[in-house]
Structures are given as structure tokens and as C-alpha cells.
Amino acid sequence: MTQKELENYAKLLDIDPHLAELHQDVIRAVGEWAHQNLQVHRSTARRLARQMILGTASGKHSELERILQIQFSVTKTGANTIEHWLYLLANMDGKPVRITIPVDRDPSWDALPNAFRRDFIHSGKKEMNFELYHVK
Numbered sequence: 001m002t003q004k005e006l007e008n009y010a011k012l013l014d015i016d017p018h019l020a021e022l023h024q025d026v027i028r029a030v031g032e033w034a035h036q037n038l039q040v041h042r043s044t045a046r047r048l049a050r051q052m053i054l055g056t057a058s059g060k061h062s063e064l065e066r067i068l069q070i071q072f073s074v075t076k077t078g079a080n081t082i083e084h085w086l087y088l089l090a091n092m093d094g095k096p097v098r099i100t101i102p103v104d105r106d107p108s109w110d111a112l113p114n115a116f117r118r119d120f121i122h123s124g125k126k127e128m129n130f131e132l133y134h135v136k
Contacts, residue, residue, distance in 0.1 A: 019113035022084075022105065026072055026132065027053065029086050029103050034064055037090075052133045059135060066091045070133040072103075074116055076126045080109040 030053075031046035038045075040063040048064045051057035059065050069089035077083050084103035089096055105111065112120075119128055 016113050016115065018111055019115065022113055023053075025084075025103055025105055026070075026086060029101050030067070030070060030088070033088065033099065033101055034067070038063065038066060040064065055133075059133070065135075067133070068096060068135045069131065072130045072132055074112070074120075074128050074130075076120060077107075081107045082109060082112055083107065 027046050027049045030049035031040075031042055034040045034045035034049070035042045040048075044063060048057070048059065048062050049070075052059050052064065052067070053070065059067050067088055067090050069087075071087040071089075073085040073087060075083045075085065082105075084105045084107075086101040086103050088099040088101065090099055091097075109117065116128065
């Protein structure tokens with residue numbers, strides 16, 4: 001990470017450690033998918049995914065240019081259980097393909113970032129989706 005990214009991450013850790021961990025888990029999941037499916041080195045894929053999600057760089061003209069959209073989904077599956085999903089829209093052989101990736105995280109309500117818990121309570125919804133990146 002750049003010095004600025006490290007500073008922002010440290011602030012996020014202070015505000016909500018669960019959100020900081022989730023951020024890293026999403027970057028790791030995108031990086032692993034890119035490594036396995038696009039043959040991009042893991043560290044390069046993670047760096048580019050972080051930049052794309054933070055909005056500091058576009059995936060255009062990079063090793064991840066085939067990723068058109070990154071979306072994160074949180075689904076409440078029980079009174080105190082949550083599932084985490086990552087959806088990628090990727091250009092595969094000239095066609096947009098939706099890829100579903102489970103995000104391995106603690107499924108308990110208490111491990112959910114504070115802002116997400118508030119949004120669930122206020123909205124009454126069982127699923128929330130967050131667009132993290134789309135190609136411009």
C-alpha cells in the first residue's frame with residue numbers, strides 16, 4: 001500500500017475494525033479470482049483491486065481491465081447470521097459474465113461492520129448490495 005492508503009486504512013481500523021477487515025477480505029477475494037482466472041500475479045491483482053475499489057485508478061488498460069464491475073452483497077440468513085458475497089461482472093471471451101464469489105468471513109451479526117448493522121436495522125431488508133467499482 002502507498003503511504004496514503006496505509007494512513008486511510010489505519011483511520012478505518014480506528015473507526016470500525018470489522019469494516020477494515022472486510023475491505024481487505026474483498027481485495028483478497030478479487031485478487032485471488034484474478035490470479036486464478038486472468039493469470040495475474042497475486043500482489044499485482046490485489047494492488048490493482050485496491051486502487052479500483054478506492055477509486056484511485058481505473059481497471060482500464062491494466063491487467064484487470066476485464067473486470068467491469070465489483071459488487072459486494074451482505075445477506076441476513078438468520079437472526080444472527082450473515083452471508084457475504086462478491087459479484088464480479090467480467091468480460092470473458094468478449095461477453096459480460098456475472099461471477100459469484102463467496103467471501104469467507106465470520107457469519108455472526110456481531111462481526112458485521114457497524115454501518116452495515118445500522119443499515120439493516122433501518123431498512124428492514126434482508127440483503128444489501130454495495131457497488132465498489134464499475135468501469136468508466
